Amino acid sequence: MEQRLANTWRFTVNERKFIETALLSDLRVDGRRPFDYRNLTVNFGKEDGSAEVQMGHTHVMGFVTAQLVQPYRDRPNEGSLSIFTEFSPMGDPSFEPGRPGESAVELGRVVDRGLRESRAVDTESLCVLPGRWVWAIRIDLHILDNGGNLLDAANIAALAALMTFRRPECSLGGEDGQEVIVHPPEEKEPLPLILHHLPIAVTFAFFANENSVAIDPTHHEEAVMGGRMTTTLNANGDICAIQKAGGEGVLQSVIMQCLRIASVKAGDITEKIKKAVDSFNTHTALKKIKRHPSSIPMDVDGADSKLREKQKSLVDKKATIPCPSENVVRETKSLDQ
Amino acid sequence: MEFVSPEGLRLDGRRPTEMRQIRAELGAVAKADGSAVFEMGNTKVVAAVYGPREVQNRSQQLSDQALVRCEYSMANFSTGDRMRKPKGDRRSTEISLVIRQTMEACIMTHLMPRSQIDIFVQVLQADGGTRSACINAATLALADAGIPMHDLVTSCSAGYLNSTPLLDLNYVEDSARGPDVTVGILPKLDKVTLLQRISCRLCMTDTTGEYKGIRISTRWINYNEG
Numbered sequence: 052m053e054q055r056l057a058n059t060w061r062f063t064v065n066e067r068k069f070i071e072t073a074l075l076s077d078l079r080v081d082g083r084r085p086f087d088y089r090n091l092t093v094n095f096g097k098e099d100g101s102a103e104v105q106m107g108h109t110h111v112m113g114f115v116t117a118q119l120v121q122p123y124r125d126r127p128n129e130g131s132l133s134i135f136t137e138f139s140p141m142g143d144p145s146f147e148p149g150r151p152g153e154s155a156v157e158l159g160r161v162v163d164r165g166l167r168e169s170r171a172v173d174t175e176s177l178c179v180l181p182g183r184w185v186w187a188i189r190i191d192l193h194i195l196d197n198g199g200n201l202l203d204a205a206n207i208a209a210l211a212a213l214m215t216f217r218r219p220e221c222s223l224g225g226e227d228g229q230e231v232i233v234h235p236p237e238e239k240e241p242l243p244l245i246l247h248h249l250p251i252a253v254t255f256a257f258f259a260n261e262n263s264v265a266i267d268p269t270h271h272e273e274a275v276m277g278g279r280m281t282t283t284l285n286a287n288g289d290i291c292a293i294q295k296a297g298g299e300g301v302l303q304s305v306i307m308q309c310l311r312i313a314s315v316k317a318g319d320i321t322e323k324i325k326k327a328v329d330s331f332n333t334h335t336a337l338k339k340i341k342r343h344p345s346s347i348p349m350d351v352d353g354a355d356s357k358l359r360e361k362q363k364s365l366v367d368k369k370a371t372i373p374c375p376s377e378n379v380v381r382e383t384k385s386l387d388q
Numbered sequence: 389m390e391f392v393s394p395e396g397l398r399l400d401g402r403r404p405t406e407m408r409q410i411r412a413e414l415g416a417v418a419k420a421d422g423s424a425v426f427e428m429g430n431t432k433v434v435a436a437v438y439g440p441r442e443v444q445n446r447s448q449q450l451s452d453q454a455l456v457r458c459e460y461s462m463a464n465f466s467t468g469d470r471m472r473k474p475k476g477d478r479r480s481t482e483i484s485l486v487i488r489q490t491m492e493a494c495i496m497t498h499l500m501p502r503s504q505i506d507i508f509v510q511v512l513q514a515d516g517g518t519r520s521a522c523i524n525a526a527t528l529a530l531a532d533a534g535i536p537m538h539d540l541v542t543s544c545s546a547g548y549l550n551s552t553p554l555l556d557l558n559y560v561e562d563s564a565r566g567p568d569v570t571v572g573i574l575p576k577l578d579k580v581t582l583l584q585r586i587s588c589r590l591c592m593t594d595t596t597g598e599y600k601g602i603r604i605s606t607r608w609i610n611y612n613e614g
Contacts, residue, residue, distance in 0.1 A: 295583040
């Protein structure tokens with residue numbers, strides 16, 4: 052509660068009035084129209100499963116990590132997904148260090164509802180040994196800068212991090228086949244998570260006067276708004292979660308209109324995230340090619356011979372292909388005899 | 389699992405758009421300025437309101453409006469398996485926030501500057517729909533305390549199971565993990581103040597269906613309270 056108050060205190064009556072009256076003529080402080088989203092940039096860290104999202108001044112980082120744990124008793128063959136939020140005091144003066152405040156809890160819960168309860172991540176594929184070992188996926192969301200609409204940014208950061216995350220491959224071994232062997236990434240290629248769909252959070256701000264609505268509110272607009280609604284949809288237009296926790300009442304028709312707008316925005320944002328993830332993936336793939344064949348830069352002069360060798364091996368391979376069929380023929384012959 | 393029988397009846401014998409029995413009692417807590425017990429079937433919630441009174445923590449005082457605080461808790465014996473839950477877990481923190489913001493929107497806070505209103509809500513028996521029962525109880529307690537309000541918020545939940553929209557889910561239906569929605573409405577203004585939805589992939593059109601059911605139900609609640 053104190054956080055919210057700290058936010059409003061910095062505002063003068065004139066500033067409030069300015070934002071409200073500008074909205075009446077469909078203008079916003081940062082030059083957007085009421086239903087324009089801010090520019091979204093998604094960056095990725097060096098390691099898998101870390102993403103950094105920037106939307107205007109808002110800056111959120113998402114990290115995904117995995118750990119082998121015992122499953123919950125009521126779901127022995129499902130992995131788990133948990134979300135933790137960290138509102139760093141450097142992000143906003145009203146964030147206090149220590150226990151997560153109300154807004155941090157709300158943010159975590161809404162992201163959780165969108166991702167986990169809509170079953171976006173396939174938890175059954177995270178099972179290694181039913182009842183014994185499953186992967187527990189942990190998403191950490193760090194708010195680095197609060198420029199408003201943390202929820203959407205955090206949701207995108209969580210998604211982007213999940214999409215690039217790779218968990219080490221495991222296999223069962225030992226005498227009784229109950230021992231879990233975790234293969235290091237050098238040995239076996241780590242596996243990506245299975246995401247069924249991408250739930251995108253889109254937030255609307257409602258203002259007291261004349262039922263003004265604005266999408267993706269900035270920090271200033273958040274201080275003025277009377278109510279907020281976050282809708283989580285995927286690109287197919289399925290609604291995964293809605294959160295409108297009190298505040299200014301809105302008409303049913305306005306909610307339906309917001310949902311329609313949100314489904315369009317969700318499509319756009321999905322495209323953007325996918326594009327960013329794709330370019331990251333190709334980038335890492337290229338890096339790998341550079342790392343392994345150290346021979347390429349070395350045998351510049353011997354390239355010809357190498358090529359010949361390669362071709363030879365190819366030819367050899369081709370030659371081996373008919374072999375099995377010959378064997379088969381021989382076998383059938385022996386059978387005939 | 390089958391939640392709606394071929395005859396169109398639910399597990400507890402209700403029709404899909406039928407609510408559970410509602411009972412409300414005002415003045416349940418003698419010490420409080422306003423209090424209420426609200427029951428929806430087996431869900432039972434008690435709410436107490438203190439205030440408007442002097443702000444306890446001076447630094448939180450607001451010069452232009454009243455400070456509203458809310459605390460939600462669940463009694464240890466309220467659920468089937470009795471367990472000690474840590475106070476201030478994520479779920480109860482979120483519900484406290486939701487109830488506070490919902491109530492703040494309907495209380496005329498500008499009439500009571502430099503004062504504080506405390507709302508305490510406790511779940512005595514949980515059988516699904518605790519969130520909406522809490523909001524209904526809090527509204528009644530605020531009304532009992534004589535606090536000026538724009539409107540009485542009424543709330544109800546609905547879900548979608550066996551391709552049938554169901555009104556006012558009980559615990560068994562709630563834990564089926566189907567999509568469900570909690571709606572809080574200001575009936576006189578005909579506006580939605582609270583809307584929470586948890587779902588697994590459902591298209592928009594279904595929302596309208598659920599929505600209409602809830603609106604009917606909230607009218608009904610209002611009528612009963614009146």
